Amino acid sequence: MPGTPTDLTRLRITLTAFFALDGFIFAGWVVRIPAIKEQTGASAGTLGLALLGVSAGAVITMMLTGRLCHRYGNHQVTVVCAVLLSLSVSLPPLTHSPLTLGLVLLVFGAAYGGINVAFNSAAVDLVRAMRRPIMPSFHAAFSLGGMVGAGLGGLVAGALTPTQHLFGLTVIGLLVTALIGPALLRLRPPAPPHAPPKNSPKTSPQNPPKQDTPPHRLTPRTRGLVFTFGLIALCTAFGEGALADWSALHLEQDLDATAGAAAIGYACFALAMTAGRLTGTRLLERLGRTRTLVSGGTTAALGMLLGALAPTLWAAVLGFVITGLGLANLFPVAVERAGTLAGPDGVAIASTLGYGGMLLGPPAIGFMADWYSLPAALTSVAVLAAVAAGIGFLTRHAAEN
Incomplete structure (x- = not known):
């Protein structure tokens, strides 16, 4: 193996x-x-x-x-x-x-x-x-x-x-x-070690893992933690889905951008998210999971407030970039923690909740835009990013252990 x-x-x-x-x-x-x-x-x-x-x-x-x-x-x-x-x-x-x-x-x-x-x-x-x-x-x-x-x-x-x-x-x-x-x-799957992976750059794969059996029956506490990390995935995916469907319309409708300029907003968000994930391993090794979740959620919340409420096109695009950098590593960390706690069942639960968030985001933004306005509706992405940061802090012991 x-x-x-x-x-x-x-x-x-x-x-x-x-x-x-x-x-x-x-x-x-x-x-x-x-x-x-x-x-x-x-x-x-x-x-x-x-x-x-x-x-x-x-x-x-x-x-x-x-x-x-x-x-x-x-x-x-x-x-x-x-x-x-x-x-x-x-x-x-x-x-x-x-x-x-x-x-x-x-x-x-x-x-x-x-x-x-x-x-x-x-x-x-x-x-x-x-x-x-x-x-x-x-x-x-x-x-x-x-x-x-x-x-x-x-x-x-x-x-x-x-x-x-x-x-x-x-x-x-x-x-x-x-x-x-x-x-x-x-390649047979590597047996999980008794100790969970650490966020230290000093750790390496030189020490082979000891065999362990992934949990099949979850305790109530473990199941609760899995669903909690799944909520982080939901909050993150809500923002991804909302920006995919509504960012261009916001720039074109509310900030008078041309169709081509409006398309740049989501492209910059997607590029920022990709860049954030490419550097995610180094960030996690330096900060650890908890600080990555908290700082990422906070950064995304602030960025989305700028993206939704900025009075000019390029300030809004900058907000989308900051949002992408903040959200980039929240979903991977949430799925990894759920999987570590409960194996494939944990991954399935977190992924299902995350996918549900991506489905929920676009229509929820649409309803809120009808009730209030599109900029106000997009601030819900900031609210959920802040919720993800709060959950990351409250689960800090489970995230690092």
């Missing part, structure tokens, strides 16, 4: 590739949604209902995947879900009605939710074995894969039909899985 530094490094590289592949495929699908809408003849409302298939499939499968990981192993489930994700992304352009689109998106969402639980669970095992807080690096790979997938999708959109483009993603996904899947299956 992976215990030597070389084996652990190989496992880290392989998992990183799967995270990047997941982001690449999902972003490739997202950029084709307008074309699929036109093909199926869906209205905005019926398209929204069809897109709920992704969410429903993901949420349902996330809880089931935790059990499958216990039974068959994180690595095996990751590879199977990668194959299913690659195959299912080619299905949407074959549909010609909102109903059939929603049904195939259930399958796509199930594969997406499954692989997210499986490879996050595998990453948690590796974090514990390496005794280094490397979780943000995996999520940075997902973000980078998404940026490449979206950029490539934009480049080929005029030359390829949705069927050709998404079938190409299927081929790429299957080829990548065929290349790196066997390596992941050969």
Whole structure:
């Protein structure tokens, strides 16, 4: 089983590739949604209902995947879900009605939710074995894969039909899985050490982990902590979803930005979040989990207040950048702590709550914007970021132990 530094490094590289592949495929699908809408003849409302298939499939499968990981192993489930994700992304352009689109998106969402639980669970095992807080690096790979997938999708959109483009993603996904899947299956998961990973730069993978059995039945206290870290994931994902759907409209509608300038706002937020995750391991080693959660949540809250209430375009964009840097490492830390406490079940719970936050964010902002105004509604992102910081402080002993 992976215990030597070389084996652990190989496992880290392989998992990183799967995270990047997941982001690449999902972003490739997202950029084709307008074309699929036109093909199926869906209205905005019926398209929204069809897109709920992704969410429903993901949420349902996330809880089931935790059990499958216990039974068959994180690595095996990751590879199977990668194959299913690659195959299912080619299905949407074959549909010609909102109903059939929603049904195939259930399958796509199930594969997406499954692989997210499986490879996050595998990453948690590796974090514990390496005794280094490397979780943000995996999520940075997902973000980078998404940026490449979206950029490539934009480049080929005029030359390829949705069927050709998404079938190409299927081929790429299957080829990548065929290349790196066997390596992941050969590497057995590292046994978790008795002591949890420490946030000290002095720790290293030179001391091989001792075998331990991940918990299958959670005590009430452990379950409560898992849900608490899941709330941090929810608060973080709420902000991500809200900014993805509403940041451009805020800049264009409230600050009179052009459409091109308005699009820069979310792009800067996404770039800042990716940069924050790329430096997340070093930040965690320097600050520890608690201070990372508290400082990140506080930074995001202040940044979002600026982004929502600033009177000028570039001040608002600066606020989005600060928000992205603050939110960057909250979700990875929350999922890692939930997984350390409860294994794949903990990852499933935190991921489900996080995904729920991403689903809740856009419509909640819309309702609040109708009641008050869009800038006022966006301050809810700041409120939830502050809540995440508060939870991080209150759970400081559980976060570090």
